[in-house]
Amino acid sequence: MAEQLLEVRNLKVSFRTEDGVVRAVDGVSFTVSEGETLGIVGESGSGKSVTMMSVMRLIIDPNATFEGEVIYKGRDLMSVNQAELRQVRGSEIAMIFQDPMTSLNPVYRVGWQISEQIRAHEHVSKHGARARAIELLQAVGIPHPAERVDDFPHQFSGGMRQRVMIAMALSCSPSLLIADEPTTALDVTIQAQILELIRKLKDEFGSAVVLITHDMGVVADVADRVAVMYAGRIVEMGSKHDVFYDAEHPYTWGLLGSIARIDRPKPRRLTAIRGLPPSLINLPSGCAFGPRCPQRFEMCDQVPELAPRAAFDHTDACHLDPTIKRSRRDLTIHPELVEGTNEQSA
Amino acid sequence: MAIALTESAEPPAQVPEDLLLEVSGRSPWALAGRRLWRNRIAMAALGLFLLIIALSLAAPLYAHDVAKVNPFANNLSGTTVIDGHRVPLMQQGGGVLKLGETPIGPTWHLTNYFLGADQQGRDVMARLLYGGRSSLEIGVGSAVICCVIATVIALIAGYFGGVVDAVLSRLMDVIWAFPVFLLAISISTVLLTEANGLSIGPLHLVATSLWLPTLIIAFIYLPYVYRPIRGHVLSVSEKEFVQAGIAQGASDLRLIFSDILPNVVSVVIVLLPLMIATTILTESALSFLSIGVQPPNASWGTIISDGSDLLYTRPWVAIAPGIMIVLTVLSLNVLGDGVRDALDPRAKLRVEAG
């Protein structure tokens, strides 16, 4: 049984704005074990980025308030002092971001930026750090690393830049790598390469990975476990197999149903989730997905707890009785396979 | 001095943009107006500026009805009553050898040479208010003219592009290359030394007309307003809604006025208070050097110049107009900041402290 690396307990993050308090993260709890890959899926505004940035306390906004605990290797990162936090950042937990163009400092050479991270955490000479940087660039697949180590970020293409970021993030062999939509800003052909790279390196370095994305395809590729977020809360969490083949929450059904499949016999209209995501200032009472949920019934006026209903490690936040879920799910995700139905979305 | 066109608005909080899904039904102008209204400091600054304008416009009222003086006529042998005694305006015992004359100092009575008299025996307070009129007329006038002309040129250059843009931009570059203050000095010197003023065909401007400094100052700042507006026009022109308009067959004029201009106006509105502040300072400097406002007109700059000879004996003559300039320019700068913050589209992400 792998060690538990990170445990997030009831994390809440709110921002005061001109129009009211935005509840970006509204009570999120999950764990990450050594070496495992957790995929966090959700649309824009679901709070997935804010969650992981709060884990590293990278949100330095005076209007933000935080609640809850983030236990990493026994310490609550929410309450450690700045020196301990700095020690964790970059060497224990590393993060790569969505847009590699803006995430690298444009005025310093990439070798220098990688060396800076190494020398911030380890007693290495400039020469030694530079040599390590070249090795890392090679490991992430950048050709002619010994020359390119002295190039500036703008001299790399988008995919190459993301590789540089990955190299930098892994430079101190972190136990946990957080990847915030690492492929969203890249071409589709490059996406596959980057995901492959992450998969290969996490095995080499032995890191756990938290991969944030809005793309179910990316999650299907790389993750071991999946958490689905909606309106600041986790609505479903389980192994990849469980979430994809045994989804328990209507929102997940909607996400899965909206994927075009080439292996199905009949062409059909994609299932769309009607309505708009809720305002995070005025969250609906009860289940946050309620107003858009085709399965909504009276119990949905109460906030559903995230609890294991189907299996012990597959949790969901839906009041629906598990026994009637199966037929409803099939109707939503692949109506064309259900006997005797017309071309209607559920 | 480099114009503050690179200053950016108060940056937003770190709330990721996609979290703000609130859709309020008001137009961006109404939102900006509401934000500006709620900015108490900016409103106070606006109030101060309007007060100064009101005082300056009241100059004739003050001169005729309150102080009962003619601020433009020499009054070397005049007298006035202080504490019941009739005293001459020019006192004996001025200068290094104590053989010259010194005007009276401030009496601190509003009706009676409040700030004292200057070397010509004129009421400084009344001249201060009249000077304010000139300074504000020139300041506001030149800023407005400059912004309007620069916007028109920028719209044409940015929209039509190509040769038109190249020619206009090069023209602006030539003006820009010339050090702004030296340009003002050069033109002013040449135009103002001719006693007959400027005559171009049917147009005739006398040297004492306030139009000369106004036009000169408007001219020298054209490139400073032109550049940012043109940049904005270019970026707006490339946006899809303009392309859509072209696809619909809208005429050039229509596109410029109904699609591009409204989006560019916000840049101009932010620039305007800052430009007025700049033009007021420029005018005062030119007038101080005697190549701005010409006698018999007065402006705050000319009064400071008058007062520099009296600096050690009657300092108020030089200090008072300076204070007026500081207050006016300060209020404009604060207002300009407030307007810029109000029009910042990312302003939704900010909150008042506390």
Add this chain to the structure above:
Amino acid sequence: MLIFIVRRTLWTVLVLFTISVLVFVIFFKTPGVDPARQIAGRNPSPKVMAEIRHQFGLDRPFPVQYGLMMKKIFITHDLVSYSNQGTKVIPEIGAAAPATLSLVFGAAIIWVVMAILMGVAAAVLRGTVLDPILMIIALIGISMPVFWLGEVVNLVTQSRLHHTFLFSWVPPLGYTPFTQSPVLWFKGLIFPWITLSILYIGFYARVLRANLLEIQNEDYIRTARAKGLTERRVLFRHTLRNSMITFVSLFGLDFGVLVGGGALLTEVVFAIHGVGFLTYQSLTNLDLPVIMATVIYGAFFIVLANTLVDIAYAGLDPRVRPA
């Protein structure tokens, strides 16, 4: 890189040429203005007027006049000031330059240091009461006409409080060359330095603060923090370093303007006989040759400063370097 320098040099020459033509046009060709009379100064005799017309070729074609003018200024250096008993202009400017350079360099050092201190302090102390206080001070700084501020400073240091220990050491207004007496040179320049720099401290502190705050929201600063760097290192090596791009370019432009005679108001008020003062004198005397020469000299320095700023910009921001 070489091509870059060559191209910039050619561009500089072109701009200077344009400016010189513009100056020429303004002073010689403005409709309704007679340049001969302007050059001759006050109450010219017909003989002087005729000599001027001949010397400057006023009855010859436009390009010839321009050529003659430029020759006088740049080659033969025999541009003569008629109002000032025939003093040669170019050497006069040369003699006045050290005063201007002393004034501007000293003020620049003060303003850069103070602006960085204030700007960084305001950005770091954001949220406390010190931030708005610093910014209000900066705002007042840019709202004061520099010549008026100079007068007020003089009032205090030369007159009202001159007898106190605070200011009794302040020498009378004027410039003492460094070679003559370093101590007096320094004492006589302190208050001009302070006066001139207040305006620029205010402006640059505000620009720097706004720039710092904007950069702090950039993604690469977030990355720097995520790397585990100390806040101080993030502030200086990343945030401030990137804000220097804008700061230095603006500084270069302003510095160039000042060296080119833009400090004339300060020079006039403090009686420092620099190039700006010369410009002013020539204005009051309507000494056209001197005005033209100082304007062209000023323009030259500004264009030079622009070019140096472009080179410095490329040094600071690798993205604009030619590949």
